Amino acid sequence: MSKQIVQPPKGRRAVVVAGLRTPFVKAFAEFLKMDTIALGDATVSALVAQTQLDARHIEAIVWGGVILPGLAPNVAREIALDLRLGAHVEGHTVTRACASGLQAITTAAAAIERGELDVAIAGGSDSTSNAELKLPQKVVHALAPLAFGKATPKDYLGVLAQLMPLSEVLPKMPKIAERTTGQVMGESAEDMANRNEISRGAQDEFAARSHHRAAAGIASGRLRREIAKVETPDGKTVTADTIVRADTSVERLAKLRPVFAKNGTLTAGNSSALTDGAAAVVLMSEERARSLGYTPLAFFRSWAYAGVDPADQLLMGPALAMPAALERAGLSLGEMDLVDMHEAFAAQVLSVLKMLGSAAFARARLGRDAAVGEVDPARLNIYGGSIALGHPFGATGARMVTTMANELRESDRRYALLGICAAGGLGAAAVLERAD
Amino acid sequence: MSDFLLENQAARKLIQTLGLPLPVPTRLRRAKGPQDERPLHDDDVVVGAAPGGALADVLARTLTIAGASAWVTTGELSAAFAGPGEAFGRPAHRLPEDGLPDGVRVRALVFDATGLGDPSELRALYDFFHPLVKRLLGCGRVVVIGRPPSSFESAAAAATHAGLEGFVRSLAKELGKRGSTAHVLFVEHGAEDRIEAPLRFLLSARSAFVSGQPVHVGKDVRAPEDGHGPWVRGLAGKIALVTGAARGIGEATAELLAAEGAHVVCLDRPADDALVSQVARRIGGSVLLADLGVPEATATIVEGLRSRHGGVDIVVHNAGITRDKTLAKMKPEAWDQAIEVNLASVVRITAALLEGTLQDGGRVVCLSSVAGIAGNMGQTNYGASKAGIVGYVRRLAKHTTSRGITVNAIAPGFIETRLTAAIPVVIREAGRRLSNLGQGGLPGDVGEAISFLAGPNAHGITGQVLRVCGGALIGA
Numbered sequence: 001m002s003k004q005i006v007q008p009p010k011g012r013r014a015v016v017v018a019g020l021r022t023p024f025v026k027a028f029a030e031f032l033k034m035d036t037i038a039l040g041d042a043t044v045s046a047l048v049a050q051t052q053l054d055a056r057h058i059e060a061i062v063w064g065g066v067i068l069p070g071l072a073p074n075v076a077r078e079i080a081l082d083l084r085l086g087a088h089v090e091g092h093t094v095t096r097a098c099a100s101g102l103q104a105i106t107t108a109a110a111a112i113e114r115g116e117l118d119v120a121i122a123g124g125s126d127s128t129s130n131a132e133l134k135l136p137q138k139v140v141h142a143l144a145p146l147a148f149g150k151a152t153p154k155d156y157l158g159v160l161a162q163l164m165p166l167s168e169v170l171p172k173m174p175k176i177a178e179r180t181t182g183q184v185m186g187e188s189a190e191d192m193a194n195r196n197e198i199s200r201g202a203q204d205e206f207a208a209r210s211h212h213r214a215a216a217g218i219a220s221g222r223l224r225r226e227i228a229k230v231e232t233p234d235g236k237t238v239t240a241d242t243i244v245r246a247d248t249s250v251e252r253l254a255k256l257r258p259v260f261a262k263n264g265t266l267t268a269g270n271s272s273a274l275t276d277g278a279a280a281v282v283l284m285s286e287e288r289a290r291s292l293g294y295t296p297l298a299f300f301r302s303w304a305y306a307g308v309d310p311a312d313q314l315l316m317g318p319a320l321a322m323p324a325a326l327e328r329a330g331l332s333l334g335e336m337d338l339v340d341m342h343e344a345f346a347a348q349v350l351s352v353l354k355m356l357g358s359a360a361f362a363r364a365r366l367g368r369d370a371a372v373g374e375v376d377p378a379r380l381n382i383y384g385g386s387i388a389l390g391h392p393f394g395a396t397g398a399r400m401v402t403t404m405a406n407e408l409r410e411s412d413r414r415y416a417l418l419g420i421c422a423a424g425g426l427g428a429a430a431v432l433e434r435a436d
Numbered sequence: 437m438s439d440f441l442l443e444n445q446a447a448r449k450l451i452q453t454l455g456l457p458l459p460v461p462t463r464l465r466r467a468k469g470p471q472d473e474r475p476l477h478d479d480d481v482v483v484g485a486a487p488g489g490a491l492a493d494v495l496a497r498t499l500t501i502a503g504a505s506a507w508v509t510t511g512e513l514s515a516a517f518a519g520p521g522e523a524f525g526r527p528a529h530r531l532p533e534d535g536l537p538d539g540v541r542v543r544a545l546v547f548d549a550t551g552l553g554d555p556s557e558l559r560a561l562y563d564f565f566h567p568l569v570k571r572l573l574g575c576g577r578v579v580v581i582g583r584p585p586s587s588f589e590s591a592a593a594a595a596t597h598a599g600l601e602g603f604v605r606s607l608a609k610e611l612g613k614r615g616s617t618a619h620v621l622f623v624e625h626g627a628e629d630r631i632e633a634p635l636r637f638l639l640s641a642r643s644a645f646v647s648g649q650p651v652h653v654g655k656d657v658r659a660p661e662d663g664h665g666p667w668v669r670g671l672a673g674k675i676a677l678v679t680g681a682a683r684g685i686g687e688a689t690a691e692l693l694a695a696e697g698a699h700v701v702c703l704d705r706p707a708d709d710a711l712v713s714q715v716a717r718r719i720g721g722s723v724l725l726a727d728l729g730v731p732e733a734t735a736t737i738v739e740g741l742r743s744r745h746g747g748v749d750i751v752v753h754n755a756g757i758t759r760d761k762t763l764a765k766m767k768p769e770a771w772d773q774a775i776e777v778n779l780a781s782v783v784r785i786t787a788a789l790l791e792g793t794l795q796d797g798g799r800v801v802c803l804s805s806v807a808g809i810a811g812n813m814g815q816t817n818y819g820a821s822k823a824g825i826v827g828y829v830r831r832l833a834k835h836t837t838s839r840g841i842t843v844n845a846i847a848p849g850f851i852e853t854r855l856t857a858a859i860p861v862v863i864r865e866a867g868r869r870l871s872n873l874g875q876g877g878l879p880g881d882v883g884e885a886i887s888f889l890a891g892p893n894a895h896g897i898t899g900q901v902l903r904v905c906g907g908a909l910i911g912a
Contacts, residue, residue, distance in 0.1 A: 192525065195525035195526060195527070196525045197527055309473060309474075311474075311477070312473075312474065312477075312503075312525075313525050316525075351525070354522075355523075358522050358523060359519075360518070360519035360520065360521075360522040360523040361522060361523040363519070363523070364519070364520060364523035364524065365523055365524075
């Protein structure tokens with residue numbers, strides 16, 4: 001881990017001026033007919049309209065995604081072209097598993113602070129409903145002679161022969177499994193719950209709180225302002241998140257069966273669900289924001305990415321990335337007014353929180369004498385998180401940045417710490433500071 | 437018993453399936469690929485200690501970081517394991533009064549005997565192991581840790597700790613049929629932190645064919661200045677010389693050292709150019725051709741290592757020959773060749789390399805032989821050369837401590853190689869069976885032991901002979 005402390009940028013500063021997302025809906029439901037590009041189109045067009053941003057000022061789109069469309073993986077550029085923002089709006093797409101959205105934003109922020117850009121849109125989207133079924137490589141190779149060149153009847157026979165037995169060539173269902181370990185993410189989280197002694201009760205309690213806080217944020221209208229309504233191709237209008245349950249309770253969650261292990265503690269209720277959706281923010285150099293008449297909401301005091309061994313505790317990355325971001329910001333956890341963590345699984349968040357509060361972890365893994373600190377539940381995920389709201393992989397980062405930037409501005413608080421775990425043993429974190 | 441039934445895997449499987457009484461040895465659990473960060477990943481290990489044990493903290497740290505889930509027997513151990521357990525998400529369990537819960541079987545049993553002072557206290561061994569030994573999984577591990585008997589003023593204490601060796605050697609014989617092994621570490625005062633590497637090796641699948649081994653862990657070798665070396669790709673940036681690298685143990689060792697990141701200089705006779713070149717190409721190493729039977733080889737090696745690699749960090753003297761004949765019938769050339777290649781050239785080359793070619797912090801590993809040490813019909817020349825190696829590493833090790841260089845010997849037992857394949861089948865099968873594990877080892881088993889001794893954190897081990905023999909019944 002880097003020991004260097006980065007001072008807040010003195011020269012150019014990238015500021016968040018606005019953010020918006022689509023409703024987050026369960027996979028294979030309302031957004032079934034919208035792929036990740038269409039979802040991106042929906043959120044970016046709404047964001048441009050809401051901010052009355054003149055497309056001539058937009059220089060680039062940086063987009064994050066996990067399930068990228070095979071034939072058009074540069075989603076960022078496709079969005080710019082679809083929306084006719086102008087050929088000058090260049091774009092690139094980044095992927096860092098569940099941290100892809102935050103990656104897109106920090107990439108754009110870095111480009112602005114480097115002087116490469118003044119105005120960019122950054123965000124991400126994912127449509128689990130439109131994940132492409134993968135044909136086994138065996139089929140692809142067998143079919144090659146038919147696809148490229150004049151096939152003779154003998155070729156067809158040869159292809160057929162190569163495709164036997166049939167069970168080996170059927171398309172494989174996509175699943176969230178680690179390539180190196182083959183372990184499904186929920187199994188890894190189950191393992192973490194077990195190893196860090198996170199009880200079922202604690203997980204259900206955390207999940208219930210996520211739902212209640214998200215529901216309260218929606219009911220008060222606070223979150224609603226961050227959600228754009230979306231017209232689907234089949235003529236419906238989607239206006240609200242569909243996963244959040246205001247009426248859930250610890251008792252109800254306690255009745256659900258474990259899904260990843262026979263005597264496990266992880267259930268559909270205390271895990272995030274497969275979700276379709278998109279989110280985006282407008283980033284500008286502070287100077288340009290002010291000259292165009294926008295109010296800067298927040299800027300990045302620091303950010304950090306980290307990796308842990310995916311075969312050990314897959315989703316422990318934030319326990320390294322969050323302290324690293326704090327160290328770079330020259331701030332302590334105690335100085336954070338808000339902490340927002342992506343909730344892949346309640347067990348994962350609680351494991352990370354336990355490590356942040358552990359002096360033994362600090363000594364053994366961070367080389368520090370004292371624990372990073374306890375996170376006050378009153379400051380953590382004040383509007384719930386991915387368990388209640390859903391988790392379109394690439395969109396979560398921009399959702400979190402939007403909610404925290406707005407909150408810093410409106411509640412007159414100063415610092416927010418973000419933490420995101422991601423497949424591959426990755427962790428991401430950032431410290432946002434209110435822009436005065 | 438025909439050769440077919442003994443060596444044909446399909447035939448063995450069939451006999452096993454039919455439940456016929458052919459004693460088929462346990463298939464040993466072996467490690468695949470290069471060293472892991474956590475060689476004991478998810479392994480259950482019971483850890484016990486006699487009162488006054490000095491190793492609670494280092495055991496807690498070592499086992500937890502290596503990925504083990506510990507069951508501990510004392511409050512002191514519980515306290516020591518709490519911190520690492522929390523940091524690495526491996527909370528230790530307190531072993532219940534009535535032993536392990538039903539159905540729980542464990543990979544390893546570790547006992548810290550450093551606190552023992554009087555023979556009557558050896559009872560602690562019985563009390564700890566007696567109820568647990570049946571709960572050991574197949575290919576399990578037992579490690580007892582004591583102090584070097586010679587380190588005590590008190591003769592009673594010396595007797596107590598010397599007793600540990602007899603205990604594990606006997607236990608190793610009892611456990612061998614199921615592929616399990618038992619070892620004792622004798623740790624000098626002040627060398628406690630150095631038990632990490634030997635523990636990881638002896639408790640993991642990498643020591644599959646090492647059985648009943650005492651290992652002395654000392655503090656004399658200067659520790660590396662850059663502190664603790666990495667467990668994964670621990671030999672990155674190192675230059676290793678392996679003699680006799682064209683085939684067998686040398687080839688397996690070259691592969692393993694290369695997998696740990698070393699650039700391996702593969703040495704063999706000019707006649708084996710094609711074979712050794714293939715090995716070198718496969719592992720991204722280089723070739724050095726020299727005939728160790730002639731004294732000029734020394735200059736060739738020193739010059740080659742200096743000019744092309746700027747020196748060498750690891751030297752594995754693996755090349756060896758047999759020229760068997762009973763003494764009365766032995767020709768003088770047979771005597772000379774065996775002594776020259778197996779011992780004299782090792783002494784000469786090592787001495788030359790120590791003059792500015794072998795880097796500080798280096799590793800020298802010489803191949804001895806269990807058969808050679810024990811003495812074998814028709815091998816007076818070979819036995820003299822291989823026993824000579826033992827004397828050589830014990831003495832030389834004392835001269836190189838201040839430079840951080842370790843010097844050790846490996847004594848292979850029955851290893852399945854070209855040499856042993858040439859032995860008549862009945863003798864061959866007897867050779868395999870006459871060991872705790874009831875089978876022969878593979879060249880890779882020897883390579884793993886060499887790779888362990890060559891590792892950056894193995895500086896606690898020097899002047900030792902590590903037997904890789906499955907616990908041969910005849911021998912050292």
